[in-house]
Amino acid sequence: MINEISIWAVMIAAINITIAVAAICGFRFLFGKLAGVSTTVELAEKDNYAFGISFAGGAGALALVLSAAVTGDSAASLMAEALNVITYAAAGIVLLKVGALINDRIIFNKFSLKQAIHQQNVGAGVVQAANFLALGFIIHAAMNWVESEDWTGLLPVLLVFIAGQLILILVTRLRTQIFKRRHDGESFQHAIEAGNTALSIRYAGHILGTSLAVSAGGSIVPYLYNEFWLSAVIWAGVAAVLTLLLSLLSIIARAAILAKINVREEVDEQQNIGVAYIEAVIFISVGLLLSGVVA
Numbered sequence: 001m002i003n004e005i006s007i008w009a010v011m012i013a014a015i016n017i018t019i020a021v022a023a024i025c026g027f028r029f030l031f032g033k034l035a036g037v038s039t040t041v042e043l044a045e046k047d048n049y050a051f052g053i054s055f056a057g058g059a060g061a062l063a064l065v066l067s068a069a070v071t072g073d074s075a076a077s078l079m080a081e082a083l084n085v086i087t088y089a090a091a092g093i094v095l096l097k098v099g100a101l102i103n104d105r106i107i108f109n110k111f112s113l114k115q116a117i118h119q120q121n122v123g124a125g126v127v128q129a130a131n132f133l134a135l136g137f138i139i140h141a142a143m144n145w146v147e148s149e150d151w152t153g154l155l156p157v158l159l160v161f162i163a164g165q166l167i168l169i170l171v172t173r174l175r176t177q178i179f180k181r182r183h184d185g186e187s188f189q190h191a192i193e194a195g196n197t198a199l200s201i202r203y204a205g206h207i208l209g210t211s212l213a214v215s216a217g218g219s220i221v222p223y224l225y226n227e228f229w230l231s232a233v234i235w236a237g238v239a240a241v242l243t244l245l246l247s248l249l250s251i252i253a254r255a256a257i258l259a260k261i262n263v264r265e266e267v268d269e270q271q272n273i274g275v276a277y278i279e280a281v282i283f284i285s286v287g288l289l290l291s292g293v294v295a
Contacts, residue, residue, distance in 0.1 A: 012081055016070035019085050023093075027062055031055055034097060035114065050117045050125030057129025058096065061136030065092030068143035091154050092139050095161050099135040102165060103128065107172050110189040123192045123200035130204030131168075134211035138164035141215035145235075147223050156228040163236035164214045167243055171210050175203060182264055191268070198267045198276035205280020209250065212287030213242040219295045242290055249286045254279060 032039040035051075042051040069088040104113045108127065116124035142160035146153035179188035179199075192200050217238040224231045254263065258278060266272040267279065 011078060015078060015082050016085055019082065019089065020066045020070055023066055023089055024059070024062065027059060028055075030093075031058055035117075037118065046120070048117075048120050050120050050122045053122065053125035054117050054128040054132070057132040058100075060129075061096055061132040061139075062093065064133075064136035064140040065089065065096065065143070068092070068140040071144060087154070088143060088157075091157065092143070095139055095158070096132060096135055099131060099161075099165060100128065102169075103131040107131075107169055108189055108192075110187060111193040116193060121193070121195060123195060123197040126197065126200040126204050127192060130207045134168060134207045135161070135164070137208070137211040137215050141218045145218035145221075145223055146228075147225060156223070156232055159229060159232035160218075160235055163232065163239060164211070166236075167214055167239055168207060168210060171206060171243065172203075175206065179268070183268065196268075196271050198271040198273045201273055201276040202267055202279045205277075205283040206250075208280075209246055209283030209285075209287035210243050212284070212291050213246040214239040216242055216287075216291040216294045219291070242294075246283070246286050246290060249289075250283050253282050253286060257282060 028039050032042075037051070039051075039055065042048040043055070066089055069085050069092060113124045113128050117128060139157065139161060142157040142164075143153075145160070146156050176188040179191070180186065188199070192203075217235040220238050221231055221235045258275065261275065263275060263279065266275040
């Protein structure tokens, strides 16, 4: 019996790893096709750092999605297991692409992130990479939260994805308004388009911290199989509260860690990426702490 169980577990693991490796290997080709460019040209010939950063974020997000897709109880047959993993992996990739389109056309609607990345705008690459990773964390949490191992779990994953995307949009709009108020109506997006990488780094940290706070909601809200829509709504509410708490705690931590430093002047005007990285890590650290507390 032990040998039979061990063989079955090895076969399931082999299928999951094979599918995951195949997806990762095909990601470079797919990423280039979706972007309408040659990854070899962008990375090796043009030395496009912005494209490389964006690509790395997408690859990391894909790894998060795949790790969630292969997690959970195994199916009754090898074919069913392979189908379930492929279904969730494909759905995750589609959601990442949808999220990238939303980020480029709705969240950052005053300029094209895609075009800016082609023009080697490192700040735009950082923003796109952060968006990929943020969505990867949220999709990963949603897939692990859903107790259905087949395609029926895709709808609650979609609902959580939508809720998370809305929160990311609200956070971005909030940062936009704060920047506008601090700079006499100047545009946050135009500052990134103009090449303020420090501003992009700080924003990336805020978005990643937010995604960790949103993901933490899955540790609090139980999954109700027959009323998954209600569970998703409750998760959205909890995520909103945790996001607000993230911002408040980050402000307190920043005031202590960066005391006597004019953050606005250093990041917004002098483009000090060192200070920007510290701010980014503060957001991410608070997000991790919230995840640990509610787990």
